[in-house]
Amino acid sequence: MIDYKKNELLRFTTAGSVDDGKSTLIGRLLYDSKAIFEDQLEAVKKSSEYKGLDYIDLSLLTDGLRAEREQSITIDVAYRYFSTPKRKFIIADTPGHIQYTRNMVTGASTANLAVILVDARHGVVEQTCRHSLIASLLKINHIILCINKMDLVNYDREIYDKIVSDYKAFASKLEVKDIQFIPISALMGDNVVDRSERMDWYDGSTLLYNLENVHIASDNNHIDCRFPVQYVIRPQSDLNHDYRGYAGRIASGVYKPGDEVIILPSGFTSRIKSIDTFDGPVKEAFAPMSVTITLEDDIDISRGDMIVRSHNQPEISQDIDIIMCWMNAKPMNPSSKYLLIHTTKDAKAIIKEINYKIDINTLHRIENDKEIKMNDITRVRLRTTQPLFFDSYERNRNTGSLILIDEGTKETVAAGMII
Amino acid sequence: MENYNLNYLKELESESVFIIREVAAQFDRPALLFSGGKDSIVLTHLARKAFHPAKIPFPLIHIDTGHNFPDTLEYRDKLVNDLGVKLIVGYVQDSIDKGRVKEETGFNASRNLLQTVTLLDTLEEYKIDAAMGGARRDEEKARAKERFFSHRDEFGQWDPKNQRPELWNLFNGKKNPGEHFRVFPISNWTEMDVWNYIHMENIPLPVLYFTHQRLCIKRNGTILAHSEYLNLRETEKAEMLQVRFRTIGDMTCTGAVLSEANSLEEIIKEVSLSRQTERGTRADDKRSDNAMEDRKKEGYF
Numbered sequence: 001m002i003d004y005k006k007n008e009l010l011r012f013t014t015a016g017s018v019d020d021g022k023s024t025l026i027g028r029l030l031y032d033s034k035a036i037f038e039d040q041l042e043a044v045k046k047s048s049e050y051k052g053l054d055y056i057d058l059s060l061l062t063d064g065l066r067a068e069r070e071q072s073i074t075i076d077v078a079y080r081y082f083s084t085p086k087r088k089f090i091i092a093d094t095p096g097h098i099q100y101t102r103n104m105v106t107g108a109s110t111a112n113l114a115v116i117l118v119d120a121r122h123g124v125v126e127q128t129c130r131h132s133l134i135a136s137l138l139k140i141n142h143i144i145l146c147i148n149k150m151d152l153v154n155y156d157r158e159i160y161d162k163i164v165s166d167y168k169a170f171a172s173k174l175e176v177k178d179i180q181f182i183p184i185s186a187l188m189g190d191n192v193v194d195r196s197e198r199m200d201w202y203d204g205s206t207l208l209y210n211l212e213n214v215h216i217a218s219d220n221n222h223i224d225c226r227f228p229v230q231y232v233i234r235p236q237s238d239l240n241h242d243y244r245g246y247a248g249r250i251a252s253g254v255y256k257p258g259d260e261v262i263i264l265p266s267g268f269t270s271r272i273k274s275i276d277t278f279d280g281p282v283k284e285a286f287a288p289m290s291v292t293i294t295l296e297d298d299i300d301i302s303r304g305d306m307i308v309r310s311h312n313q314p315e316i317s318q319d320i321d322i323i324m325c326w327m328n329a330k331p332m333n334p335s336s337k338y339l340l341i342h343t344t345k346d347a348k349a350i351i352k353e354i355n356y357k358i359d360i361n362t363l364h365r366i367e368n369d370k371e372i373k374m375n376d377i378t379r380v381r382l383r384t385t386q387p388l389f390f391d392s393y394e395r396n397r398n399t400g401s402l403i404l405i406d407e408g409t410k411e412t413v414a415a416g417m418i419i
Numbered sequence: 420m421e422n423y424n425l426n427y428l429k430e431l432e433s434e435s436v437f438i439i440r441e442v443a444a445q446f447d448r449p450a451l452l453f454s455g456g457k458d459s460i461v462l463t464h465l466a467r468k469a470f471h472p473a474k475i476p477f478p479l480i481h482i483d484t485g486h487n488f489p490d491t492l493e494y495r496d497k498l499v500n501d502l503g504v505k506l507i508v509g510y511v512q513d514s515i516d517k518g519r520v521k522e523e524t525g526f527n528a529s530r531n532l533l534q535t536v537t538l539l540d541t542l543e544e545y546k547i548d549a550a551m552g553g554a555r556r557d558e559e560k561a562r563a564k565e566r567f568f569s570h571r572d573e574f575g576q577w578d579p580k581n582q583r584p585e586l587w588n589l590f591n592g593k594k595n596p597g598e599h600f601r602v603f604p605i606s607n608w609t610e611m612d613v614w615n616y617i618h619m620e621n622i623p624l625p626v627l628y629f630t631h632q633r634l635c636i637k638r639n640g641t642i643l644a645h646s647e648y649l650n651l652r653e654t655e656k657a658e659m660l661q662v663r664f665r666t667i668g669d670m671t672c673t674g675a676v677l678s679e680a681n682s683l684e685e686i687i688k689e690v691s692l693s694r695q696t697e698r699g700t701r702a703d704d705k706r707s708d709n710a711m712e713d714r715k716k717e718g719y720f
Contacts, residue, residue: 009427076582078563079556081609088427090607102584109586222423231440235473243472249437249588254423278468286423290436290469303444327584341589344444401587410593412583 015131016117025186035082101375102327108138136174225253228343245292251398304345322416332372339405353381393417438604445592446549455491458553478505484530509541573597641674
């Protein structure tokens with residue numbers, strides 16, 4: 001039996017061009033880690049035979065919607081799960097087509113790590129750069145570049161070395177702390193779960209070993225205390241008549257009973273009386289724990305307020321500079337007001353200024369094109385109806401991210417990363 | 420520096436508690452869909468944790484096909500009583516009597532599909548704007564594309580090709596009049612996670628999940644519990660088997676597995692060695708490759 005008490009969770013996203021073998025790689029990881037069951041495999045076998053294929057099309061496992069199976073494309077982000085005795089993994093599997101930048105952004109937004117696939121025959125292509133840039137924009141700290149289909153290039157070391165040096169030249173522009181390279185064949189299983197015997201020149205570890213051992217504990221911010229109040233708990237029962245607890249998920253930092261805190265936006269100060277959970281009070285709480293905080297003083301606090309330490313406060317402003325990814329088929333309307341969600345706070349916003357668009361293949365700025373359409377990545381300035389309490393996205397994913405919502409359709413139309 | 424790490428079950432728990440609180444905060448009339456199965460039992464447990472020391476601030480809804488295992492109802496009533504929450508029951512029989520749906524006939528007749536109408540009618544009657552369910556993305560491939568906050572139009576339908584993007588921990592529950600949401604707080608859990616969590620938290624379960632002797636019928640590779648609701652073919656004969664259930668739903672379409680597992684430890688061991696998915700025992704999914712997607716679009720759980 002797995003000792004789940006020691007297991008950690010790793011969320012990663014996978015990206016690659018259409019035929020880079022992403023589905024095969026995921027199929028291989030799921031199959032070799034026994035996350036695929038016989039009845040699922042049997043169903044895929046039958047569908048493959050029915051389609052007249054002479055191999056088992058593992059992508060049928062991952063394409064969940066009828067339209068996807070009919071068109072043999074992946075439309076939407078799909079989530080996959082597998083675990084090993086060391087970790088549980090959540091894969092956000094995102095489609096590789098150019099028009100699906102928004103899905104990549106979605107998948108990357110919750111990931112600790114990105115696996116990017118390159119076809120050994122084609123090397124670093126435009127898509128590779130775009131996927132890497134999105135990972136970098138979303139501040140994913142770890143990228144694993146898998147050079148796939150090594151079996152089709154005779155497991156040639158020179159080809160691998162060339163791709164690695166091409167990618168390194170490009171990656172110098174990225175802000176990614178940790179980049180690993182692995183030569184693999186997803187189809188044959190080389191260096192995915194088991195070490196390849198056909199590439200003895202490669203002395204690094206397998207993909208699964210990397211996924212199991214990459215150090216992610218320090219990816220959470222344990223320095224800046226940020227607690228957005230999510231829900232106020234008032235039992236109003238005889239037993240807990242005066243209980244008033246502030247429920248929420250710690251965005252960052254470490255909280256302890258006795259800590260002196262300041263409440264935003266009111267500016268009142270108090271001390272933490274207790275940090276409560278169903279299983280009893282805790283001595284300290286850190287991201288991403290969901291807890292309930294009680295204070296020494298009776299202060300009026302509601303959803304959207306933030307409990308922080310007085311010597312380390314977030315920025316407070318109504319003018320917010322963001323990198324924005326537009327996610328809706330309806331283009332941005334410069335005269336519209338949009339609803340905005342940031343931590344547990346709602347506000348309204350206008351896009352006050354469009355600074356420039358980013359060419360996602362080269363990272364160059366485009367200054368003269370101010371029309372914002374689906375999948376565009378731009379730098380803009382927002383003006384909000386109320387002040388937000390925020391940090392830069394680079395410092396804090398939880399207090400540095402926001403979404404915009406269309407007032408009419410109520411659809412999520414944009415994702416923003418605060419600069 | 421100290422080790423600020425959560426084990427993965429605690430991290431999943433924290434994520435689900437966050438979602439449940441988000442539902443209570445963003446919606447006027449949320450509810451929790453309770454089927455009596457282990458997933459909705461875990462969901463209810465998480466809801467209890469989310470609002471402690473207060474009570475769960477929304478009702479549980481049970482869609483009753485009339486073909487329940489008696490143990491399920493007993494468990495449900497005790498739980499509701501212990502938690503002090505309101506229970507709303509929607510009866511499929513009422514939908515049939517009102518002529519809203521027509522009972523299926525034949526050997527594979529099931530009220531599983533009919534539930535959708537009763538569910539939508541119940542949500543409308545009580546003006547529920549967010550219905551939480553215990554569905555998981557690992558259960559079925561159409562569910563792998565599901566959001567935590569899943570938008571439904573005024574007909575209760577799901578449009579899988581036009582879903583709202585869901586980024587970071589920011590959940591958009593905004594809607595226009597008549598629309599509602601389905602919310603799935605344990606989306607990221609797998610069957611093994613659910614079992615390990617039940618074990619870690621020591622959550623009591625209906626006895627159906629543990630091994631017992633039962634009169635069963637074997638049909639299309641599935642073992643079904645013998646009951647008055649099942650029409651037998653002439654060639655079919657009920658036999659006494661040592662079984663337990665991996666999932667629990669309507670009696671007519673929930674398959675049993677041969678098992679001697681009598682404790683949570685034994686169940687976890689059995690599940691981890693199993694090479695069949697839990698929904699492999701569900702007759703309702705076997706109707707076609709798109710069975711789940713089609714039912715979900717119409718408004719199924």
